[in-house]
Amino acid sequence: MSPSFIRRTPFGGDAPSRPHALLAVLTVLVLAAVAALTGPVPAARAAVGLTRVTAFGANPGALAMYVYRPASLPAGAPVVVALHGCTQNAQGYADGSGLPRYADRHGFLLVLAEQSTSNNPSRCFNWFQTADSRRGQGEAASIRQMVAHAVSSYGADARRVHVTGLSAGGAMTSVMLAAYPDVFASGAVVAGLPYDCARDTAAAHSCMNPGVDLTPAEWARRVRAAHPSWTGPWPRVAIWHGDRDTTVVPRNADELRDQWTALHGLSQTPTRTVLIGPNSTRQEQYAAGDGTVAVEVDRVPGMGHGTPVDPGTGPSQCGAAGAYFLDTICSSHWITGFFGLHGAGGPPGTGGLPAPAGPAATGVTETSVTLDWAAVPGAAGYTVHRDGAPVATPAAPPFTDTGLAPGSVHTYAVAAHDADGRSGALSGTITVRTSGGAPAACWTSSNYEHVRAGRATTSGGHTYAKGSDQAMGLYNTFVTHTLRESPAGHYTLADDGCDPATSAAAVTTTTRATTG
Structure with missing residues (x-):
């Protein structure tokens, strides 16, 4: 964005003037509220090394591009675009979210867009301005150009591009998914809002709190209008929200769910609900006909406004707690899993290997499940999916999934990947209940x-x-x-039958295979 002239604001920064004085005043007023979307970046934190990219395109939105490139980035690596919240910057979001750790572990390129005070005095992405939230325009176009540069300059895989962001960055994530469904395979909206909830600053405030209630059909219509000629598949979407968020109220998670389940032609009733993480985050999964989780809602209990993190060195821990990086659960672990990045093969069905036959649970304890399946000729390894998300990449069967809750129910499937990292078809599913726990x-x-x-x-x-x-x-x-x-x-x-005496049965196998 290239403002025609600059004016000082009460926030002490420079902001672009708008053609109409009323809009300028509204911008200032709403930014005072939107500034609460995220807080200042904690000062005491070891920073990861980011590289500034200065020539990635025409950059009509006047954004900055930063890249975190793992030392062992493979050819054809996936891309994850991360969008910070208001008052934050690229470095702070990289450090606080823990995303670089997963880039190192799973071999993807991390691209971070950064807002400036020249565009917005509180460094909010301008998700509520049509000049920046439409295909081919402003900030949305700049982020698209960052992706194109990442693919061409780093040899990344254009088929595996994903986007995530917090708050104003989460709302901008919705913009990117709607405006560029041909670019992004999936996205994760953290404490964000539905696409096209607001078209000016006054409406943005109402969208944040108390929220806007529209029918699923109307929300879906607004996304389709963002790219009317698009006839391909819609991106998969994960929605993360604290259930005590008073800045962007939890109602927005429901409206986002309505928007994306309607686009995928799914019911607003979840296919299954599971509890995940150290704090029993409630994960609602909405599965497509092939068993793939198309939409997911993760409701973090007791959490206000921010990015969920869980500092530590465990395999599912990440991030640094601080202002608006809230110590609850490592959302980056679950988000990158939802993106299909925990296995070398990416989303099931990318490659040509057949689905593993005969998945079965061969051992069940209170806290673990042991799985076995028939080996696939030509497979270099496997990806185990629990409850619709990849959780492990064993080289060969069997595999033991540990750290589960007593009496918990989980659904498993397995895909094989070849030496080039391409994932084959997903197996049939099995549903397993760990022993112990209170009977149903x-x-x-x-x-x-x-x-x-x-x-x-x-x-x-x-x-x-x-x-x-x-x-x-x-x-x-x-x-x-x-x-x-x-x-x-x-x-x-449980209208189709609910017998407490048999509800603790250990294993139920389904024979339907899926293609991913």
Whole structure:
């Protein structure tokens, strides 16, 4: 963006003037609120080495480009674009989020876009201005040019480009996914907002809090309008949000879910809900017909506004706690897994290897599951998927998944990858319940009684299962459902049968194979 002239603002920075005085005033007012989207970068932190790239294109949005390149970056590596929040910068977001650690571990190129005070006095990406949030324009076009430069100059794989960001950066992530579905395979929106929620600064404030409620069809229509000629597949989307966020309220996670499930032609009721991480983050998965998780919502309990991190040296730990880097769960671990980067092969179906046959659980304890499957000729290794996300890359079967909760239920599938790192078709799935834990309980009653008993909640005259948020219909004494409680306090619909005596069965195998 090249402002025609510069004016001073109450924030002490320089901001571009707009053609209309009213818009300029609104910009200042909303930025005062948006500045709370993220806080200052903690000062005491060991910085990773970023490289500034100055010639990556015409750069109509006047953004800065930084790159973190692992020492052993393979040819044809994936790309992850990261977008910081207001008041932050590229270096601070790299250090706080822990993303460079996963770039080193899994061999992807990390590209970080950086906003300037010349564009926005609080360093917010201008997700709420149409001049910067439309295909081929402003900041959105600059980020697209960064991706093109990464592919051409670093030999990256244009088929495996992903984007993530926090708050204003999360809202800009929505912009990139909507405007460039031909560029991004998937994205992760952290404490962000749906695409095209606001087209001016005043509306941006309302979108943040209390949020805007539109139908899934209308949200989807707005994304389709961003690139009307697009007929290909839509990006996969993970949505991360703290359930105590008062800056960008959790309602936005629901609206984002509605937007992307509608685009993928999916129900707004999750296919499955699991608890992940050290703090039992609730992960709602919305699976496509081939079993691939197309949309995922991760609701972080007790967390306000920020990027979830979990400092430490464990395999699923990352980041540095500080202002708006909140010590809860390492979201970068789960996000890069959702992107398909934990295995060398990328998303299942990239290569030509067949699906591994006969996956089975050969051992179950309270905290582990041992899996076995038939070896695939020509396979250089395998990627094990738990609950729709890759979790391990063993060289050969069998594999033992550890650190699970007693009495927890998980779904597994396996894909083989070849020597070039291309992942084959995904196997059929098996569902396994670890031993121990409290047995499941089943309850059959009217929606009215379920709410009175604390097993469900009511909103707008409708009833929702507590924990899973599955829709149960009208709040009255005439609609009856069966709910299954497992773990304690988490209820799912079980109208097709719920027997507490058999709910602890260890293994159920499905024979349907998927192609990924």
